[in-house]
Amino acid sequence: MKINHHPQAESLMSCSAGSMPEAFAAVMSSHMTLCPECQKELAFMEAIGVAMFDGIAATPVSGDAPVMALRASEAGDDAPVAALNASAIPEPLQRVIGTDLNAIKWKRVSPGVWQHVIPLSKTARGDLRLIKVAPGKSLPEHGHSGSELTLVLQGAYRDSTGHYRAGDVADLAGDVTHSPSADPQEGCICLIATDGKLQFKSLAARIFQPFAGI
Numbered sequence: 001m002k003i004n005h006h007p008q009a010e011s012l013m014s015c016s017a018g019s020m021p022e023a024f025a026a027v028m029s030s031h032m033t034l035c036p037e038c039q040k041e042l043a044f045m046e047a048i049g050v051a052m053f054d055g056i057a058a059t060p061v062s063g064d065a066p067v068m069a070l071r072a073s074e075a076g077d078d079a080p081v082a083a084l085n086a087s088a089i090p091e092p093l094q095r096v097i098g099t100d101l102n103a104i105k106w107k108r109v110s111p112g113v114w115q116h117v118i119p120l121s122k123t124a125r126g127d128l129r130l131i132k133v134a135p136g137k138s139l140p141e142h143g144h145s146g147s148e149l150t151l152v153l154q155g156a157y158r159d160s161t162g163h164y165r166a167g168d169v170a171d172l173a174g175d176v177t178h179s180p181s182a183d184p185q186e187g188c189i190c191l192i193a194t195d196g197k198l199q200f201k202s203l204a205a206r207i208f209q210p211f212a213g214i
Helices: 009-017 022-032 036-054 066-074 091-097 203-212
Strands: 107-110 113-117 127-133 142-144 148-159 162-165 169-172 188-194 198-200
Touching (some): 009 022, 009 036, 022 036, 022 091, 022 148, 022 188
Antiparallel strands (some): 107 113, 142 198, 148 188
16 A cells, blocks of 8 residues: 655654654654655655764764764664555554554543553653544544644544545644544544644533543
8 A cells, every 4th residue: 555645844854853752753653664755755864964964073072972872873774664564553653552453442532432542751742642433433623732743553534634544644733624534434543643732623522622631
């Protein structure tokens, strides 16, 4: 299956620079294991960064500089390009949720919608969770108080921005309003990172929001 939706260039640049927040980095690294195209794009950006870094005059340090240790470990390293397997859980995600989506302890949020919150480190900002939506069900229409990065792990969904299948990424800015609708046969399971609360349009969704924690 071909991946049709990729992260924005700005997100790839942030990932390359190592400045991406933890929740978003988790989604990005998971997508990278599935997408050879983004792997190549990221490698190109990193090569530019290395060239710029090498052009900076050296500054003496009293001990080992972590960035230099990292650079040394990368020397001569050819990262393998992973083949796309739409049914597989990306390796970075396996470390925290295991290898079986069916074994996850899902919490029901509303009829046909479940979630599983993935804890971040104590100092991390933002939110990372899995969302499972039953076939044909839709999430309430909402906007965003920040950015949202979504990776489809299984199934598919459609909204005002496009049709997203396994491996696809929706990289949304805060001004996007949508109501994702799961595939009528497969439903969908997505990994979602946000750095702000969702802004639901309906009163019922807003009342329930504190209990869902989204």
